[in-house]
Amino acid sequence: VNWIYPITIVLYSLSVFCYFIDFLQNNRKVNRVAFWLLSVVWLLQTGYFIIRAISLGQVLAISSLDGLFFYAWTVVTVSLVINWYFRVDFIVFFTNLVGFAMLAFSLFPRNIDRLEALHSLLSLELLLIHISFIFLSYAAFTLAFAYSIMYVIQHQMLKRKKWGKRLQRFGSLTSLDKMAFIFTMIGAPLLLIGIIQGYIWATVQLDEFQWFDPKVLSSFLTLLIYLVYLYNRVVKHKQGYGFALLNIAGFLVLCINYFLSSQYTSFHLW
Structure with a gap:
């Protein structure tokens, strides 16, 4: 079984x-x-x-x-x-x-x-699930970032009154903001579940969990930024230019988490 x-x-x-x-x-x-x-x-x-x-x-x-x-x-x-x-x-x-x-x-x-075979099987399965959920969240956040970038660009074009066909191809600010929210809403729980599963795997495979590992800290910071974004959107019903910038900031922290902190982590390979 x-x-x-x-x-x-x-x-x-x-x-x-x-x-x-x-x-x-x-x-x-x-x-x-x-x-x-x-x-x-x-x-x-x-x-x-x-x-x-x-x-x-x-x-x-x-x-x-x-x-x-x-x-x-x-x-x-x-x-x-x-x-x-x-x-x-x-x-x-x-x-x-x-x-x-x-x-x-x-x-x-x-x-x-526990049987060693069962332990190895479950360890591998949970690690694969952890990685899968993390990268699925990254994909969702990438799309949210793209929509937020488009929102900021169009906002600046409207502010400077740069009308034209290019502006029309962006779509409305409302639709861009909505899509950024939807993909953030998808990415945040995926990231949270991935972090939980990664923690469970690490507590079993490692002698001591490294709470202050750069990868761990930056992952929590990334999640916190997106949760703050969702809290303001869902609970306080706030939206607009400032929150598009917050979404962009969250993705930049995510990139730092993936590319820079990976160079200094003690147990992550990616």
Whole structure:
């Protein structure tokens, strides 16, 4: 049943991501996708317990692995019931943030004996997932950066009254601002999930997690900038030229994070 773990963590990550989008945008279609992804996660978790019961003659062993996995299964079960009968979507989102963290930590429990093959498999799978989510977030932030650059250029052209066909090809400021927001909204949770998974992997593979590693610090700074941007857009309903510049600043920090801090990191290869 080793294959259940990486598949479950990927699907759970996608479900939390969709709930995050719905939380920001009140998108019912995305909410339904999140619900069905969560349902598949529940089926996988339940299947794990059934297979374990058949093969070992017991559902749970007394270990932190089974405790955290069962906790995550309970959270998912309650979330599905709430989402199906009560439609309290934000409760489902915040609850599953915790549930996802518990499930992720259940992959690498401490102070218990695990088979070396399982440990290697899960380490590799989580590292690949971590890298994938990070680079997907980079792609989203790149698009947000492009739209923000276009916003700034068009804003300056309008300010200087440079009319013409080139100005028309940029599209409206409103549409540029909206697209920058959408791609930032996609990139931020992807980056957050990638950081969480990277931390879990590092705590297992490294003797000591390097909190003050340049790569780690710059990653947190990048995430903070984009979260500040989203907070002002979603909560305070602020937008415009200043926030386009903030989005650009976030991408520049991201570039520093990738190209410069990588030269001084003690454990990152990229």
